Amino acid sequence: MLTFKHLSLAFFASSLLVGCMHNDSVNQNTSERFQLLTNTTGNTIHDTTTKLEWVNGIDTKADDGCKGFPKNAKNTEAYIKKEAMGHCESLHFAGHNDWRIATAVENQQFINAMHEENKTPYYAILACPRVIGSQAGKVVTTNTHNTKPIGKIIPWKDGGNGGVRCVRAFK
Numbered sequence: 001m002l003t004f005k006h007l008s009l010a011f012f013a014s015s016l017l018v019g020c021m022h023n024d025s026v027n028q029n030t031s032e033r034f035q036l037l038t039n040t041t042g043n044t045i046h047d048t049t050t051k052l053e054w055v056n057g058i059d060t061k062a063d064d065g066c067k068g069f070p071k072n073a074k075n076t077e078a079y080i081k082k083e084a085m086g087h088c089e090s091l092h093f094a095g096h097n098d099w100r101i102a103t104a105v106e107n108q109q110f111i112n113a114m115h116e117e118n119k120t121p122y123y124a125i126l127a128c129p130r131v132i133g134s135q136a137g138k139v140v141t142t143n144t145h146n147t148k149p150i151g152k153i154i155p156w157k158d159g160g161n162g163g164v165r166c167v168r169a170f171k
Contacts, residue, residue, distance in 0.1 A: 031117050042094040045121060046170060047110060052102075053170045054110060055093055057122045065122040066131065066163035077156045081139045084132045088166035099166035104135040104153045106167060107142040112151040120145045121165065130154065130162040 035046040036056065043056040043065075057065030067087050069075055084101050091099040102110070111131065114121060130141030139156040143149060156162070 031119065033113060034117065034119060037094070039094045043122065044094045047113070049113070050106070050109060051170055052106060052110070053096075053168050054121065055091070055099065055166045066165045068163040069132070069161060071159060071161040073159050075160060076158045077139045080132060080156060080162070081134075084139070084164040087164055091166050093166070096168055098168050100168065101164055102131070102133045102167040104133040104140045104142055107131045107133040107165070108151050108153055111142055111144055115145065115150050132156075132162045132164045
Protein backbone atom coordinates (compact mmCIF):
# COMPACT_ATOMS: atom_id res chain seq x y z
CA MET A 1 0.00 0.00 0.00
CA LEU A 2 2.88 2.34 0.76
CA THR A 3 4.28 1.76 -2.73
CA PHE A 4 0.93 2.62 -4.33
CA LYS A 5 0.78 5.91 -2.37
CA HIS A 6 4.31 6.78 -3.45
CA LEU A 7 3.51 5.94 -7.07
CA SER A 8 0.28 7.98 -6.93
CA LEU A 9 2.11 10.91 -5.41
CA ALA A 10 4.89 10.65 -8.02
CA PHE A 11 2.31 10.51 -10.84
CA PHE A 12 0.45 13.53 -9.43
CA ALA A 13 3.69 15.54 -9.06
CA SER A 14 4.84 14.67 -12.58
CA SER A 15 1.41 15.65 -13.96
CA LEU A 16 1.76 19.05 -12.33
CA LEU A 17 5.28 19.41 -13.69
CA VAL A 18 4.23 18.50 -17.22
CA GLY A 19 1.33 20.96 -16.99
CA CYS A 20 3.68 23.73 -15.88
CA MET A 21 6.21 22.95 -18.59
CA HIS A 22 3.47 23.06 -21.23
CA ASN A 23 2.31 26.49 -20.06
CA ASP A 24 5.84 27.89 -19.81
CA SER A 25 7.07 26.56 -23.12
CA VAL A 26 4.19 27.58 -25.37
CA ASN A 27 6.70 29.15 -27.76
CA GLN A 28 10.27 28.19 -28.53
CA ASN A 29 11.32 31.87 -28.18
CA THR A 30 11.21 31.59 -24.40
CA SER A 31 14.54 31.76 -22.56
CA GLU A 32 15.67 32.78 -19.12
CA ARG A 33 16.21 36.35 -20.32
CA PHE A 34 13.43 36.64 -22.90
CA GLN A 35 9.88 35.55 -22.21
CA LEU A 36 7.26 35.58 -24.95
CA LEU A 37 3.86 36.60 -23.63
CA THR A 38 0.95 35.53 -25.79
CA ASN A 39 -2.16 37.63 -25.45
CA THR A 40 -5.39 37.66 -27.46
CA THR A 41 -4.60 41.25 -28.45
CA GLY A 42 -0.95 40.74 -29.38
CA ASN A 43 2.35 39.13 -28.41
CA THR A 44 5.12 40.83 -26.49
CA ILE A 45 8.64 39.93 -25.40
CA HIS A 46 9.71 40.60 -21.82
CA ASP A 47 13.42 41.23 -21.39
CA THR A 48 13.90 40.24 -17.77
CA THR A 49 17.39 41.79 -17.67
CA THR A 50 16.44 45.31 -18.77
CA LYS A 51 12.80 45.11 -17.54
CA LEU A 52 11.58 46.25 -20.95
CA GLU A 53 8.59 44.81 -22.81
CA TRP A 54 8.80 44.85 -26.60
CA VAL A 55 5.96 44.62 -29.10
CA ASN A 56 6.32 41.32 -30.92
CA GLY A 57 3.14 41.51 -32.99
CA ILE A 58 0.66 39.01 -34.30
CA ASP A 59 0.31 37.43 -37.73
CA THR A 60 -1.13 40.45 -39.51
CA LYS A 61 0.62 43.37 -41.14
CA ALA A 62 -1.52 45.78 -39.11
CA ASP A 63 -0.10 44.42 -35.86
CA ASP A 64 3.42 43.52 -36.93
CA GLY A 65 6.11 43.62 -34.28
CA CYS A 66 7.85 46.30 -36.29
CA LYS A 67 5.90 49.07 -38.07
CA GLY A 68 7.78 49.62 -41.28
CA PHE A 69 8.66 52.77 -43.13
CA PRO A 70 9.76 51.62 -46.61
CA LYS A 71 12.14 53.73 -48.70
CA ASN A 72 10.36 56.93 -49.64
CA ALA A 73 11.44 60.48 -50.45
CA LYS A 74 9.15 61.85 -47.71
CA ASN A 75 11.06 59.86 -45.07
CA THR A 76 13.06 62.78 -43.73
CA GLU A 77 14.45 62.57 -40.23
CA ALA A 78 11.79 65.00 -38.94
CA TYR A 79 8.97 63.03 -40.60
CA ILE A 80 10.19 59.66 -39.32
CA LYS A 81 10.71 61.01 -35.80
CA LYS A 82 7.16 62.37 -35.72
CA GLU A 83 5.60 59.25 -37.27
CA ALA A 84 7.56 56.70 -35.22
CA MET A 85 7.02 58.53 -31.93
CA GLY A 86 3.35 59.10 -32.77
CA HIS A 87 2.86 55.43 -33.63
CA CYS A 88 4.28 54.23 -30.32
CA GLU A 89 2.63 56.89 -28.17
CA SER A 90 -0.83 56.16 -29.64
CA LEU A 91 -0.42 52.37 -29.66
CA HIS A 92 -2.89 50.29 -27.64
CA PHE A 93 -1.37 46.82 -27.76
CA ALA A 94 -1.51 43.73 -25.54
CA GLY A 95 -3.59 45.59 -22.98
CA HIS A 96 -1.16 48.50 -22.59
CA ASN A 97 -1.12 52.09 -23.82
CA ASP A 98 2.20 53.36 -22.42
CA TRP A 99 4.40 52.40 -25.39
CA ARG A 100 7.25 54.62 -26.58
CA ILE A 101 10.03 54.65 -29.14
CA ALA A 102 13.18 52.92 -27.90
CA THR A 103 16.53 54.60 -27.57
CA ALA A 104 19.31 53.49 -29.87
CA VAL A 105 21.09 51.79 -26.97
CA GLU A 106 17.93 49.90 -25.93
CA ASN A 107 17.48 48.69 -29.52
CA GLN A 108 21.14 47.69 -29.72
CA GLN A 109 21.05 45.75 -26.43
CA PHE A 110 17.83 43.96 -27.43
CA ILE A 111 19.03 43.06 -30.93
CA ASN A 112 22.46 41.87 -29.77
CA ALA A 113 21.06 39.81 -26.88
CA MET A 114 18.43 38.18 -29.10
CA HIS A 115 21.14 37.39 -31.67
CA GLU A 116 23.42 35.90 -28.98
CA GLU A 117 20.55 33.59 -27.94
CA ASN A 118 19.88 32.72 -31.61
CA LYS A 119 16.40 34.25 -31.43
CA THR A 120 14.62 36.55 -33.86
CA PRO A 121 11.68 38.75 -32.94
CA TYR A 122 8.64 38.51 -35.21
CA TYR A 123 8.68 40.51 -38.45
CA ALA A 124 5.70 40.13 -40.79
CA ILE A 125 7.27 42.52 -43.27
CA LEU A 126 10.88 42.99 -44.27
CA ALA A 127 10.72 46.81 -44.03
CA CYS A 128 12.50 46.53 -40.71
CA PRO A 129 16.12 45.64 -41.51
CA ARG A 130 16.95 48.64 -39.35
CA VAL A 131 15.02 49.52 -36.21
CA ILE A 132 14.38 53.20 -35.53
CA GLY A 133 15.44 54.66 -32.20
CA SER A 134 16.41 57.96 -30.70
CA GLN A 135 19.86 59.18 -29.73
CA ALA A 136 20.51 62.69 -28.42
CA GLY A 137 17.25 63.95 -29.96
CA LYS A 138 18.06 62.53 -33.40
CA VAL A 139 16.65 59.55 -35.28
CA VAL A 140 19.06 56.65 -35.75
CA THR A 141 18.62 53.07 -36.82
CA THR A 142 20.11 49.87 -35.48
CA ASN A 143 20.84 46.93 -37.80
CA THR A 144 18.66 43.91 -37.06
CA HIS A 145 18.90 40.20 -37.80
CA ASN A 146 18.94 40.60 -41.57
CA THR A 147 21.38 43.53 -41.92
CA LYS A 148 25.11 43.32 -41.22
CA PRO A 149 26.78 44.16 -38.94
CA ILE A 150 24.05 43.24 -36.48
CA GLY A 151 23.58 45.82 -33.72
CA LYS A 152 25.38 48.66 -35.50
CA ILE A 153 23.82 52.10 -34.88
CA ILE A 154 23.65 54.31 -37.98
CA PRO A 155 22.37 57.90 -38.43
CA TRP A 156 19.05 58.18 -40.27
CA LYS A 157 19.45 58.67 -44.01
CA ASP A 158 16.65 60.76 -45.53
CA GLY A 159 14.58 58.71 -47.94
CA GLY A 160 15.76 55.50 -46.25
CA ASN A 161 13.84 52.64 -44.75
CA GLY A 162 13.44 51.28 -41.27
CA GLY A 163 10.84 50.35 -38.73
CA VAL A 164 9.90 51.03 -35.17
CA ARG A 165 9.45 48.34 -32.52
CA CYS A 166 7.69 49.98 -29.58
CA VAL A 167 8.81 49.36 -26.01
CA ARG A 168 7.60 49.98 -22.46
CA ALA A 169 8.92 49.40 -18.97
CA PHE A 170 7.41 46.65 -16.82
CA LYS A 171 7.77 45.79 -13.15
